[in-house]
Each structure stands twice: as structure tokens, then as C-alpha cells.
Amino acid sequence: MNRSDETRLLRQCLNLLDEKSTTLSSEAHHSAVERYTDAVRFDKELSAIHRKLPIAYLHSSELPEPHHFRTVITHVGSVIFSRGDDGIVRAFHNVCRHRGAQVENREAGCSKSFSCPYHAWRYGTNGELLSVPFEETCFPGLDKHQHGLAAIPCVEAYGFIWLCPAAASEQEAHAQLHSHLLEVIDDLTWLGLDKLHVFEKHVRRWKCNWKIVNEGGLETYHFKFAHKSSIGPYFLSNTCVTHQLGAHFRVIMPTEKLKQVQAESVEETNLRDVAHIVYGITPQTTFLVQKAHVDWIQMIPISVDETEIVITQLIPTSRAELSPSEHAHWKRNMEISILTLDEDFELGESIQAGLKSGANKVLTFGRNEGALAKYNQWVEDQLALE
DSSP states (O other): OOHHHHHHHHHHHHHHHHHTOOOOOSSOEEEETHHHHOHHHHHHHIIIIITTSOEEEEEGGGSOSTTEEEEEEEBTEEEEEEEOTTSOEEEEESOOTTTOOOSOOOSEEEOSEEEOTTTOOEEETTSOEEEOTTHHHHSTTOOGGGSSOOEEOEEEETTEEEEOTTOSSHHHHHHHHHHHHGGGHHHHHHHTGGGOEEEEEEEEEESSOHHHHHHGGGOOTTHHHHTTTTTGGGBOTTOOEEEEETTEEEEEEEBGGGGGOOGGGGGGOOHHHHEEEEEEETTTEEEEEOSSOEEEEEEEEEETTEEEEEEEEEESSOGGGOOHHHHHHHHHHHHHHHHHHHHHHHHHHHHHHHHTTTSOSEEEEOGGGHHHHHHHHHHHHHHHTO
């Protein structure tokens, strides 16, 4: 996004403010209840979407130096992400090539090798099998080069480490990620996410389908009602500028500060000063962009009616360099984010419970919720490709 893009988006926000309106689709839409309750369909979504498309699992600052590693539960099982001597991040199935035990039980650390706790087969950070106890007598002729950890292609880009399980090689992974993010690359570059640092994570599971929580971030119709005691008073009512960018979505959510912007001062106004911006990066990543930081929200499907939400606060300064007052500021900011987002997720659980009642056969999306219809059409298109 360049300065002219910012100015254009600001003018669109001002026009909607004058019209007391929002981005409108040509008509209302419906979404069948079965899309959120059918377990067979859910398995198809995992196969066609979550095990196929590139997904960001770590921020680059979580592996700051060579030999730093993290283990993450993904849709293809437990994965070790490790930064090698050469600075490159690699991903491996957290599975020993001997008897299949989990090699690394620690969530994070710094190590030059990984040793399976079962029989102590030891692997390097590049996945190479380094040593096998009693190798000469018990495993004569073992080819270590053929028994390294099973690699999964991954790419470090735009401040994140993206797992690409459907790629056959690192080169193909880069091509897949570029194709998947093509329409948002300028925006991701503009955000400067690679210059941010993880302050804190918050993890909780909610009893609702993954699509319901994704839908909640694509409109501001609910702000004045669902968030009336938190952020609602600070935002314009039912006013947002929404764009579909390839497979992804950008929602500009103006705050009350937009009312202070005059037509002649648009050129000097920064978009992030008068609006929050939501980027829905399919399939399970959301960036909530605020004035000085970004909340990275992962919406990870667990079952047809359960989703794990990981909220990661990304800030301009590393946690170790914060003063006590700065630490307190970001801690309070994180608490506000959790409080506000939990209001959405509690409603998600309420929706999921209501779906089971049989009261509705379809959910209804108004013209002001057109992004929800486009998002769900994208989901249907992915299933049709299987």
C-alpha cells in the first residue's frame, strides 16, 4: 500500500461517513446451517484448505537466533521449527525415524541437536541423523542420510514462518506462498510485520466452528451492540470499507477520530491514526492492525464445533528492551484486546449452540455483511477443487 492508496481509502471512509452508510453488496445472502455442523464436511475442509494452503505458524521473532527451535501442533501433526547455523528456518515432522516416538517434547528452546527420549537417536537442526546408540552392532549398514527427520517445506516471509505441507520442495513452497499472498503482498510489506516482536500470547479453545469466528471480523455491524461496554463507543456505527483481495479480505474500520479529518487534511492523515484495519488472510490468520501494533489472531479448527484461538500481540520493541512503564502499557493493551475479542468468541459459542436447536435452516447475511458471503464462497470454491 502506498500513500495514494491510503488517501483513496481515507476518502472512501469519509464518503461513507457523510452518507451514514457502509460497504454494501447488491443483495442479501444465506448460509446453510449444515456448513457449520456437518462433521464430514469439516474433514473435507481440513483436507482441501488447512492441510493444503500455506499457513503462518510462527512470527520470525520467535526464532531470533541460530539453534532456536519451537514445536507447534499443526494440521499435519507436531512440527519442529528450527533456525539452522545458516539462519534458515526449517520444519520437520516431530517424529523419530526409528520407532516413531515424538523427538522433541519441549515447547521451545535453543539446541544444536534433538535427541529422541525413547532410544536417543540424535538429529541436527538441519534434520540430519547424527548418531544412533549401538549402531554398528544393532543397525549394520544403516544409511543415516535416508533416516533424517522428515522435512516439511516452509518459507520465512513478511515476518512470519509459513508451513507449506502440500509443496514438494522448498522452491515449490516459495511459489505457492507467492501465489497465495499475491494480492496482499503490497499491504503486508506496508505493515512492516518483520520489524515487530512478540510481546505475549493468549490461547483458548471455544465451542464454535472456525468459519463463525472468521466471519465475525468481516463487518462492523455488531460493534455498537456486542462491544457497547468496551470498544463500541470509539468506532463509527455500521461503517467500514471492505475489499476482497484475491483469497483474502481487508476491512477498514473507522474510529470516531475520522470525524476530525477534513477533506483538505486527508493527504496528511495516516490511515492507522483514524481506523483499525483487519486483514483476513485465509484460511486461519487475521491481523488486527492498530496505530502502533498488530494483534495476530490464529483461528485453528479443532473439530466441527471447536476452534482454538491464539492471540499474539506484536509490538515495535522487543520484550527484553521494554521499560517497566512500557511493559505495563502493552500488558494493559493486551488485556483490552482479549476482553474485546472474547466478546466476539462468546457470541460465536452462542451461535454454535443455536445451530443445534434446529430453529434456523440458514443464516442470513445482510447487504452490509457482503464480505461474509464472499468469504464463504471462497471456502466453497476450495472444496470444489478437491
